[in-house]
Amino acid sequence: MIPINPEEVRRVACIGAGVIGGGWVAHFLGRGYDVTAWDPAPGAEQRLGRLVEGAWPALRQLGLAEGASLERLTVAATLEEAVADAQFVQESAPEKLELKRDLLAELDAATPPGVVIASSTSGYPMTDMQTEAADPGRLVVGHPFNPPYLIPLVEVVGGERTDDAAVAWASRFYEVAGKSVITMKSEVPGFIANRLQEALWREALHMVANGEATVQEIDDSITEGPGLRWAFMGPMLTFALAGGEGGMAHMLDHFGPSLKSPWTRLEAPELDKKLYDAVVAGCDEEAAGRTIADLVAERDQGVIDVLRATGRLPQQRKETQ
Numbered sequence: 001m002i003p004i005n006p007e008e009v010r011r012v013a014c015i016g017a018g019v020i021g022g023g024w025v026a027h028f029l030g031r032g033y034d035v036t037a038w039d040p041a042p043g044a045e046q047r048l049g050r051l052v053e054g055a056w057p058a059l060r061q062l063g064l065a066e067g068a069s070l071e072r073l074t075v076a077a078t079l080e081e082a083v084a085d086a087q088f089v090q091e092s093a094p095e096k097l098e099l100k101r102d103l104l105a106e107l108d109a110a111t112p113p114g115v116v117i118a119s120s121t122s123g124y125p126m127t128d129m130q131t132e133a134a135d136p137g138r139l140v141v142g143h144p145f146n147p148p149y150l151i152p153l154v155e156v157v158g159g160e161r162t163d164d165a166a167v168a169w170a171s172r173f174y175e176v177a178g179k180s181v182i183t184m185k186s187e188v189p190g191f192i193a194n195r196l197q198e199a200l201w202r203e204a205l206h207m208v209a210n211g212e213a214t215v216q217e218i219d220d221s222i223t224e225g226p227g228l229r230w231a232f233m234g235p236m237l238t239f240a241l242a243g244g245e246g247g248m249a250h251m252l253d254h255f256g257p258s259l260k261s262p263w264t265r266l267e268a269p270e271l272d273k274k275l276y277d278a279v280v281a282g283c284d285e286e287a288a289g290r291t292i293a294d295l296v297a298e299r300d301q302g303v304i305d306v307l308r309a310t311g312r313l314p315q316q317r318k319e320t321q
């Protein structure tokens with residue numbers, strides 16, 4: 001039995017406070033929640049402080065919820081303390097299956113009964129992660145996109161032993177917390193968006209490995225090309241327009257046969273040292289002296305501009321409802 005309605009949640013625990021956990025902390029603070037974070041790494045509290053303060057100007061532009069404040073963040077000394085009063089738990093620890101299994105079991109043991117616990121995993125099925133927990137029914141995947149305080153999407157899915165009620169509760173909670181939710185019916189490998197991104201990324205790495213394109217060319221090909229369309233119209237509808245007045249049916253009749261070759265030749269590239277070094281060096285070259293903090297600020301402003309231009313800032317959504 002889940003002890004609280006999604007609309008009534010005030011206190012959230014974020015476990016693991018790196019890139020994604022810290023981003024979740026910023027998001028929940030911006031939406032006016034009390035947040036307790038825990039991360040075992042030395043210096044994690046200072047790093048989290050820098051991340052959240054860095055995100056705050058972007059959150060201001062999005063529009064802070066009433067009462068939202070950095071003061072609502074508490075950093076706990078232990079995992080048990082972090083979740084003791086939690087009404088929802090978001091786990092964002094490193095992507096290692098054994099670690100997730102043990103951590104989710106620990107969280108399950110320490111969190112008040114029935115409270116839903118979500119994992120940010122970017123690919124493990126919950127069925128594989130919930131094996132050690134005494135109450136696996138409350139464990140769900142809530143897969144965010146970086147940074148969680150700006151990119152609306154969360155993919156929600158349960159495992160074989162997750163209660164349907166927990167999946168429905170988590171989906172509703174994320175919506176109340178300002179996210180855009182896709183609730184998946186089954187444990188699709190890679191979820192939906194990452195499966196698509198992985199296909200693109202696999203081809204990008206092939207092209208770098210084969211010397212067919214530079215890192216800069218790959219990025220420009222998306223930001224100057226299809227990426228402009230994808231911010232507001234997905235790959236299905238944009239390709240329907242490729243069929244002119246005949247729409248998707250004509251597109252498939254026209255281009256389907258010629259796509260058979262690219263669809264069937266794709267295999268994973270070998271991520272060897274040469275490719276690793278080429279990708280890292282290519283990113284450094286493309287950054288052209290901009291630090292990670294510069295790039296984060298540039299990305300955040302870019303996402304806000306796109307959300308504003310497409311009428312998807314929270315205050316714009318309210319005005320059109």
Ligand SMILES: NC(=O)C1=CN([C@@H]2O[C@H](COP(=O)(O)OP(=O)(O)OC[C@H]3O[C@@H](n4cnc5c(N)ncnc54)[C@H](O)[C@@H]3O)[C@@H](O)[C@H]2O)C=CC1
Pocket residue numbers: 015016017018019020021038039040041044091092093094095099103120121122123143144145146
């Ligand atoms: N980086 C990304 O773009 C995305 C990552 N994710 C997922 O989010 C999760 C976290 O990834 P990142 O934030 O990128 O990693 P990260 O390495 O930036 O952060 C992980 C944090 O977990 C902490 N940690 C280590 N052991 C822990 C434990 N036993 N319990 C709690 N915390 C522990 C580390 O000290 C670190 O601060 C992963 O499951 C990843 O797949 C999901 C979407 C996007």
Ligand SMILES: C[N+](C)(C)CC(=O)CC(=O)[O-]
Pocket residue numbers: 122144145146194197
């Ligand atoms: C790189 N990644 C697979 C961890 C990315 C994600 O999971 C989602 C995102 O932010 O693109």
